[in-house]
Amino acid sequence: MALLETIQGPRDLDKLSSEQLTELAAEIRAYLIPTVAKTSGHIGPNLGVVELTIALHRVFDSPRDTVLWDVGHQAYVHKLLTGRHDFSTLRQEGGLSGYPARAESEHDVIENSHASTALAYADGIAKAHQVRGVTDRQVVAVIGDGALTGGMAWEALNNIAAAKDRPVIIVVNDNERSYTPTIGGLADHLATLRTTQGYERFLEWGRGMLGRTPVIGTPLYEALHGVKKGLKDIVAPQGMFEDLGLKYVGPVDGHDIAGMEAALRRARNYHGPVIVHAITRKGEGYPAARNHQLDQLHQVGPDSDPETGQPLAPAGTSWTSVFADEMVKVGAERDDVVGITAAMLHPVGLHKFAERHPDRIFDVGIAEQHAVTSAAGMAFAGLHPVVAIYATFLNRAFDQVLMDCALHKAGVTFIADRAGVTGNDGASHNGMWDMSIFQVVPGLRIAAPRDGAQLRAQLREALDVADAPTMIRFSKGAVCDDIPAVATAGGMDVLRTTAGTALTPDGTALTPDVLVVSVGAMAGVALDVAERLADQGIGATVVDPRWVKPVDRALVRLAAEHRLVVTIEDNVRVGGVGSVIAQELRDAGVWTPLRDFGIPARFLDHAHRGTVLEQIGLTGQRVAHEVVGLVAGLGAPGGGAERMDRVERVDRVGEHGVEHGVGSGVEHVIEHSVERVERAERVEQAAAGASDVPESPNGAAPKVTAR
């Protein structure tokens, strides 16, 4: 790292000779490959931009000039050249972010890892410079060929091309891949432009030779240059970019530092909207990546073998793999089912389906909005599309889900993978908003499976819905062991009832104090909470709604039969499942108090999923601790009268007119009230003894007040 250690900022690059620059590139690769293998990260994309980034920081003067990275997963070299040399805790709590981060450096701008945004940023910054009369600062946006398939990128290009006097430098990092080879007409066009690379070399030769030829040299070169453009038109369709009004520079070898510098200087000196088309190779300099057919080691680790890029320890069965295998079965049974991915065929688990049904899989590029609305079209024409998109990326297709699918009652099934806290990819990758955002979509049904068996079952149930969109959301990583139900209540699974509690013939659990509503992958936490409550003499019923939207009517009834409702979800609390259940209870005149546990509505810094869940209190211990305090605060049970009052109201009101209350269960409720009073006294005694009641976060034993 001898040379790299001397680079504390981009200007330190200026003093290096071309040999030293080549050596620096080698040092960067030698450092990143083993480091990222250990930490996890996007090794393939970063090895593909080593020379490009060196050249870029030599030609432009960051942070005076603004350098933008689209997605930002390829910004490790940028970080190394801007003084951040310790990648040992990359993507971990307190370590470097895997994406640009303003808190880390004045050289970083876009923290959002969602693709196709950089050109819009660039357009905005350029407009701001124009409005403010700033003429001595450049705006440079690096965007991959994959990200260039995103609709936002074309909205921005349309605006950027509109103003010939507003400089924006766009560097297209064309490595012909997103994960898999980039799809679509744009990719084909870029390929066409790549084939004219020979003309670039010919031109370079001509410039060199003719530049030294007196008198006729220059005019001859200019004539040649004109011929090149003409020849390009003959060989390659007139550059789409030039048609748009963008100056096109390239294609240029993105691994040739001098060549990239020359191209970038031409672009800088153009003083208008210009595209530099760099041809790079993902994983360059790392045979394990270059030979990795699947995605050229788009990402690795943690704890992968630096020699091969493969994980050192086998990963467990993932949620995604359960979905992948079930889709194979579905594909064999139903020829109306098709799969749609937004450039993430393998990461979302549609690759096995694709292998068996290549004519029924559609990769639309990084184009989630198009994925959703094209699915609405497919449903209209008689198919049942399964659109698999990470929950966080599905956010950008909200309007398409709402207006193109739900408004038209389209039978489309959305698979929101990576839902909940994902952790290491940082704030913009957590799938933490879906059960709030999509809560408001009329007719959409949302399922949150608690394990693999439920995922398979709920996928089937979703595919049986042809007159409304359905959504199934599940976590990142390894799926838990199947969690059996001990009873059912309506369409819900009862996972645990208080020991010794009688179940009525219809399977309704009665009497305990607390109803714990477990949402999706939080089932393990919910059962842990019930166990901890039982240790404190507090009875709990744990129920898994399975389908969280709409709220199951049986859940309202169950709430009326408990003294406290607790909901636990891996989603923001605001507008989440808990808040919707609370609203349903109010609408039904059930006034059982409800405490919803979920993710706070704030951006969560990168860290391991478990660490983040601990930070936000979504653990059994933390939830149970708070619930013990809440139960103690309820005082002695209000006896039959209180509960009768609560129960009766279920008879009177309801969202769907008069609801049949739990009259049949009322007698059971009364007889158990006595039991509950005794138990509440035990809780109070325990709290008074302050011996085994867990300390509250602020150190004091929870306040216990007798009624």
Ligand SMILES: Cc1ncc(C[n+]2csc(CCOP(=O)(O)OP(=O)(O)O)c2C)c(N)n1
């Ligand atoms: C909106 C959105 N959808 C999907 C992704 C997931 N994703 C991250 S990188 C990537 C491929 C990007 O390809 P490209 O822009 O060509 O960059 P490269 O990895 O080739 O350098 C995808 C699909 C994302 N970050 N944002």
Ligand SMILES: CC(=O)[C@@H](O)[C@H](O)COP(=O)(O)O
């Ligand atoms: C950069 C990007 O958006 C993806 O590569 C993402 O990091 C993948 O996340 P998973 O590791 O959860 O598939």
Ligand SMILES: [Mg+2]
């Ligand atoms: Mg690419």
